[in-house]
Amino acid sequence: MKFLPTLLGLAGLARLGAATFQPSGVPFLSPVTVAAGFSASVAFSNLTAPRGIAFDAEENLLVVERGYGVTAFTRVTSPIPGFERTLVVKNPDLTHGIQVDGKILYVSTAKAVIAYEYDSSTKSVSAPPYIVVDGLPADGVLMTHTLLLEKDSSGVTTALLVGAGPLTNIDLTARDPASGRSQIRRMVFPPIAPPIFPPPALPWANGEVVAYGIRNPAGFADGVDLTVPPIATRVLYVVENGASINSVKGITPLFANDNPSDELEFVRYPTSSPSTIAPDSYGYPDCTSLWNGDADPAGVPQYVGFPRGSQISLNLDALHDASWCKDPANNQPPSLNFQAHSAPLDIKFYNPGNITVTSFPSTLSGDAFVSFHGSFDRTPPTGYGVVHVPFPLGASSGSQPYSFIVQATDLRSCPGKCIRPVGLAFGKDGRLYVSSDTSGELFVIENGHGID
Numbered sequence: 001m002k003f004l005p006t007l008l009g010l011a012g013l014a015r016l017g018a019a020t021f022q023p024s025g026v027p028f029l030s031p032v033t034v035a036a037g038f039s040a041s042v043a044f045s046n047l048t049a050p051r052g053i054a055f056d057a058e059e060n061l062l063v064v065e066r067g068y069g070v071t072a073f074t075r076v077t078s079p080i081p082g083f084e085r086t087l088v089v090k091n092p093d094l095t096h097g098i099q100v101d102g103k104i105l106y107v108s109t110a111k112a113v114i115a116y117e118y119d120s121s122t123k124s125v126s127a128p129p130y131i132v133v134d135g136l137p138a139d140g141v142l143m144t145h146t147l148l149l150e151k152d153s154s155g156v157t158t159a160l161l162v163g164a165g166p167l168t169n170i171d172l173t174a175r176d177p178a179s180g181r182s183q184i185r186r187m188v189f190p191p192i193a194p195p196i197f198p199p200p201a202l203p204w205a206n207g208e209v210v211a212y213g214i215r216n217p218a219g220f221a222d223g224v225d226l227t228v229p230p231i232a233t234r235v236l237y238v239v240e241n242g243a244s245i246n247s248v249k250g251i252t253p254l255f256a257n258d259n260p261s262d263e264l265e266f267v268r269y270p271t272s273s274p275s276t277i278a279p280d281s282y283g284y285p286d287c288t289s290l291w292n293g294d295a296d297p298a299g300v301p302q303y304v305g306f307p308r309g310s311q312i313s314l315n316l317d318a319l320h321d322a323s324w325c326k327d328p329a330n331n332q333p334p335s336l337n338f339q340a341h342s343a344p345l346d347i348k349f350y351n352p353g354n355i356t357v358t359s360f361p362s363t364l365s366g367d368a369f370v371s372f373h374g375s376f377d378r379t380p381p382t383g384y385g386v387v388h389v390p391f392p393l394g395a396s397s398g399s400q401p402y403s404f405i406v407q408a409t410d411l412r413s414c415p416g417k418c419i420r421p422v423g424l425a426f427g428k429d430g431r432l433y434v435s436s437d438t439s440g441e442l443f444v445i446e447n448g449h450g451i452d
């Protein structure tokens with residue numbers, strides 16, 4: 001036993017020594033097309049399914065490498081420009097979600113939210129994790145649990161928003177907010193930290209339902225005006241992945257190739273706790289949005305000529321019919337429709353601090369950026385990129401309400417080695433950092449002109 005401290009010391013040294021370096025200029029695994037005014041470059045290659053990303057207090061980018069753990073990426077400018085990758089913690093159970101709050105690193109597994117005590121100066125954790133939220137439904141088809149910290153106007157963390165996906169592709173149990181499926185819950189932290197550490201886990205069952213009927217709430221961002229006091233109601237933007245409807249009665253494969261839309265939901269929720277206002281439903285599993293009503297005029301004639309975004313019923317039973325779906329009391333319509341099968345996974349707003357030559361132009365201030373993981377069941381493929389959505393989101397839904405800033409060049413070769421964007425994070429340098437899981441890449445989008 002007397003050797004234990006020495007062994008731990010060596011383990012610590014080994015961990016600190018584990019940094020690897022990748023110089024700038026390594027090409028994308030598969031070519032990308034970048035919109036005029038931007039440039040995109042690979043920061044690091046050969047990661048293990050990188051998913052959620054978040055910056056720490058010292059501007060290291062922390063990445064959940066699914067099945068591996070959390071790694072930190074630090075920009076190096078000399079002697080050779082590039083990025084350094086450091087293993088922060090090994091944990092093969094991590095799936096997706098990540099948030100950093102000073103010295104606390106929150107990450108999600110299929111069944112829990114856990115936290116590590118984290119030191120951004122050494123890029124390391126100091127102890128085993130503790131459970132923050134337990135009892136998450138872990139048996140669903142999607143095991144990702146997206147996380148977002150909620151802070152009050154003075155910057156104090158008040159709650160953690162946690163997403164949950166469905167049990168099955170079309171999950172009838174998700175009609176009931178008590179199911180814990182296809183919804184976002186607000187886990188409220190006690191106003192005064194309990195005297196014991198670690199604090200007791202918050203049971204998922206006690207979380208406040210903020211919104212439900214959102215099949216896969218994959219990415220959320222709070223609105224730009226959230227921290228303006230008083231905060232009685234907050235707004236949250238949520239990107240949702242629609243169901244595959246190939247097997248729904250009356251739907252043809254040709255129609256399902258172009259429907260339903262993936263969605264951007266605008267969620268309002270009160271912060272009084274406990275809330276006395278019932279949460280809104282966004283319609284899943286019964287209601288969905290049309291992307292292209294004319295996709296199969298012979299096979300599915302009933303939606304020909306319907307405008308994009310029309311709320312339709314999948315007619316899973318007699319009660320939840322077309323008129324039921326048109327009532328916002330049952331089904332809040334989306335604020336923006338994304339092309340069917342885009343698979344949006346994250347949304348981030350650009351709120352520049354100090355504009356530098358690499359920063360996105362200040363004219364894009366307040367606009368949103370959304371990652372599209374890309375289709376797995378559409379011919380030809382779509383998505384595989386990052387889009388710009390001007391603020392206010394969805395206002396110009398008549399014309400093209402969003403446009404690609406980066407996209408895989410040859411969509412016909414996707415997924416293959418194409419980028420599959422997942423997590424997004426803006427650095428203080430005004431660059432947009434993007435994880436791409438199946439290509440194992442972390443890449444950076446910046447101002448291609450080098451001017452504002």
Ligand SMILES: *[C@@H]1O[C@H](CO)[C@@H](O)[C@H](O)[C@H]1NC(C)=O
Pocket residue numbers: 022026045046
């Ligand atoms: C990634 O891994 C492959 C296979 O091991 C290797 O050929 C390639 O050089 C690596 N790329 C980088 C940038 O290290």
Ligand SMILES: *[C@@H]1O[C@H](CO)[C@@H](O)[C@H](O)[C@H]1NC(C)=O
Pocket residue numbers: 352353354428
């Ligand atoms: C902007 O620059 C000032 C002065 O260098 C610095 O104190 C501040 O933290 C910077 N703000 C951001 C958001 O980076």
